[in-house]
Amino acid sequence: MDHQGPSVLTALGLQALFDSLRHRGYRIVGPKVRDGAIVYDDLDGVADLPQGWTDEQAPGRYRLARRDDAALFGYAVGPHSWKAFLHPSVQRLWTARREGDAVTVTPEPTSAERFAFIGVRACELKAIEIQDRVFVGGAHIDPHYRARREGAFIVAVNCAEAAGTCFCVSMGSGPKVEAGYDLALTEITEGEHRFVVEAGSEAGRQVLAELQAHAAMDGDLDAAEAVVQRTAASMGRQMRSDDLRELLAANLEHPRWDDVADRCLTCGNCTMVCPTCFCTSVEDSSDLTGAESSRTRRWDSCFTMDFTHVPGGSVRASARSRYRQWMTHKLSSWVDQFGTSGCVGCGRCLTWCPVGIDITEEVRAIRESPSKQGAGT
Amino acid sequence: MAARRRKPRLGVWKFASCDGCQLTLLDCEDEFLAVAEALDIAYFPEATRAAVKGRYDLSLVEGSITTTHDAQRIQDIRRRSRALITIGACATSGGIQALRNFADVREYASIVYARPDYIHSLATSTPIADHVPVDFELRGCPINKRQLVEVISAFLAGRRPVTPAHSVCIECKLKGNVCVTVAHGTPCLGPVTHAGCGAICPSYDRGCYGCYGPMESPNAPALSAKLGELGMDQRDLTRIYRTFNAGSPAFRKESERNGP
Ligand code: SF4
Ligand code: SF4
Ligand code: SF4
Numbered sequence: 185m186d187h188q189g190p191s192v193l194t195a196l197g198l199q200a201l202f203d204s205l206r207h208r209g210y211r212i213v214g215p216k217v218r219d220g221a222i223v224y225d226d227l228d229g230v231a232d233l234p235q236g237w238t239d240e241q242a243p244g245r246y247r248l249a250r251r252d253d254a255a256l257f258g259y260a261v262g263p264h265s266w267k268a269f270l271h272p273s274v275q276r277l278w279t280a281r282r283e284g285d286a287v288t289v290t291p292e293p294t295s296a297e298r299f300a301f302i303g304v305r306a307c308e309l310k311a312i313e314i315q316d317r318v319f320v321g322g323a324h325i326d327p328h329y330r331a332r333r334e335g336a337f338i339v340a341v342n343c344a345e346a347a348g349t350c351f352c353v354s355m356g357s358g359p360k361v362e363a364g365y366d367l368a369l370t371e372i373t374e375g376e377h378r379f380v381v382e383a384g385s386e387a388g389r390q391v392l393a394e395l396q397a398h399a400a401m402d403g404d405l406d407a408a409e410a411v412v413q414r415t416a417a418s419m420g421r422q423m424r425s426d427d428l429r430e431l432l433a434a435n436l437e438h439p440r441w442d443d444v445a446d447r448c449l450t451c452g453n454c455t456m457v458c459p460t461c462f463c464t465s466v467e468d469s470s471d472l473t474g475a476e477s478s479r480t481r482r483w484d485s486c487f488t489m490d491f492t493h494v495p496g497g498s499v500r501a502s503a504r505s506r507y508r509q510w511m512t513h514k515l516s517s518w519v520d521q522f523g524t525s526g527c528v529g530c531g532r533c534l535t536w537c538p539v540g541i542d543i544t545e546e547v548r549a550i551r552e553s554p555s556k557q558g559a560g561t
Numbered sequence: 562m563a564a565r566r567r568k569p570r571l572g573v574w575k576f577a578s579c580d581g582c583q584l585t586l587l588d589c590e591d592e593f594l595a596v597a598e599a600l601d602i603a604y605f606p607e608a609t610r611a612a613v614k615g616r617y618d619l620s621l622v623e624g625s626i627t628t629t630h631d632a633q634r635i636q637d638i639r640r641r642s643r644a645l646i647t648i649g650a651c652a653t654s655g656g657i658q659a660l661r662n663f664a665d666v667r668e669y670a671s672i673v674y675a676r677p678d679y680i681h682s683l684a685t686s687t688p689i690a691d692h693v694p695v696d697f698e699l700r701g702c703p704i705n706k707r708q709l710v711e712v713i714s715a716f717l718a719g720r721r722p723v724t725p726a727h728s729v730c731i732e733c734k735l736k737g738n739v740c741v742t743v744a745h746g747t748p749c750l751g752p753v754t755h756a757g758c759g760a761i762c763p764s765y766d767r768g769c770y771g772c773y774g775p776m777e778s779p780n781a782p783a784l785s786a787k788l789g790e791l792g793m794d795q796r797d798l799t800r801i802y803r804t805f806n807a808g809s810p811a812f813r814k815e816s817e818r819n820g821p
Contacts, residue, residue: 219739219766244787246744263739273735450778451752452727456734470718472595472710477718483735488727489777503780538730538742538752539787 214302244540349531576624655808
């Protein structure tokens, strides 16, 4: 293949893409059906993809369902996000050994793993971009994230199906992938089952050049465009987002925070599933002999008491203050801190909240009856 | 730690309990020798008969207080112990035997025993911390082996043990599990339950039973509303909070809110 523009691959061509990535030494990770959901896991080949499956999502509810076609990517995002691979839930930082009076500290080596992510959605690319800013965008670079991130090859997919909890259109983060991918696919199930492929990087162009792809025709491009349009028009949720920073900052004492506190379990699920949440806690351990010790970091959550523990107790002891911290950080103070919203509208926190607390609904309630007192503390 | 100090003396004490938590210590096959190396195991009836009187640097206490004799014995053990750590649901919340707290214990005894007048037991089963100051509580029914080793290691190093009090949900998510409540509609106590087990039940496709008792900030009424939607009636709700940690304030309150 020597043309530069969009190409077309068949399902067989997709397997060739898997083979090529594996041949290049990538560990291929992507969507797979497991335990009643579509999770991200190691894939052997195209046959592992959730062909003919979709998901039905609502706040606090997720169910797999059968499609009436053979689509390979006919579902939205599930309980996992790519942060599990780029920013693993548990990461050792160093180990130390004491021999006599000497102590040797060995930093944990960075990972040599090179991931190929298959089926990364537009909102997820935005989430990765946000985590890039956090981990490698400032003065303090996280070497573990950087190693995994730099080695990764990203095969994005334009969403053909929006879940009942999706609102990427409101957040300006989808459903069409814009940047940050090596290859981007649009799956077309009408007519011949095929994929329109675009390369977004030099690495992507090289891989694409090896595949049996032919140049996309106008009909292919129109069909691909129609897929994205249809998805954009079927978002399950909406949330006006242009004024969120000011709206929330002006409503820190709104009675809605008490209302949500009655329902919130402070279980932390929303932060665990959120693809942009990055907070960790650092835990030290030592063995029984006192000869070996190590430091590990693991995902933490602003919903735990330890998160703001200082001598004398937890700064944010009430559920009200913890939910408010989470939501105002995502939608308001994140902008001050990182220049963008911390929410990409993926809907995970709605779906995977056991009691179905819906961030778009909480915002709506505040918007519809703004506080009279204005900004509080 | 350059010069070899006297090994700290360990006592393992049993009150009303099933011995399961003490057995967790014996079950630490790989680590048990290291424990025996680091500590002088002075009293541990499950493992040795050599009962030693005197003072203990560390006492691990299993079981709840259900008799007047035990209520006195724990005072003696506290006096003899520099650090006292309670292990397991019995010691930390009264255990399954705290079901008696909801009923008339004399009535039970008259049904179960031929000579109920021989039974001298208190009307309630209560955690050790209701009787004496406790330095640290390790939760679980039974306790988790890894956490027990962590608590002992932390004691030896003079640091705070890493046994987070957040929800089981966080452990469940750290493992990458699919939530059984959200994806299958299975009732699960994970959101109100103290972490520590490593989310065993959700990892095997079952809901959490609350073996580790209430987490740090449980909102049981909100969870009960969800469990109701999933098909549990008030009787089910009363019972689900009334198991190994029935005596813990948050679970007792929620079980009583739903029924007698
Ligand atoms: S806040 Fe919720 S919808 Fe927004 S990115 Fe996080 S999980 Fe997705
Ligand atoms: S909003 Fe939902 S998921 Fe998040 S802490 Fe509250 S109950 Fe848990
Ligand atoms: S399965 Fe249970 S413990 Fe795991 S996240 Fe869901 S509610 Fe929490």
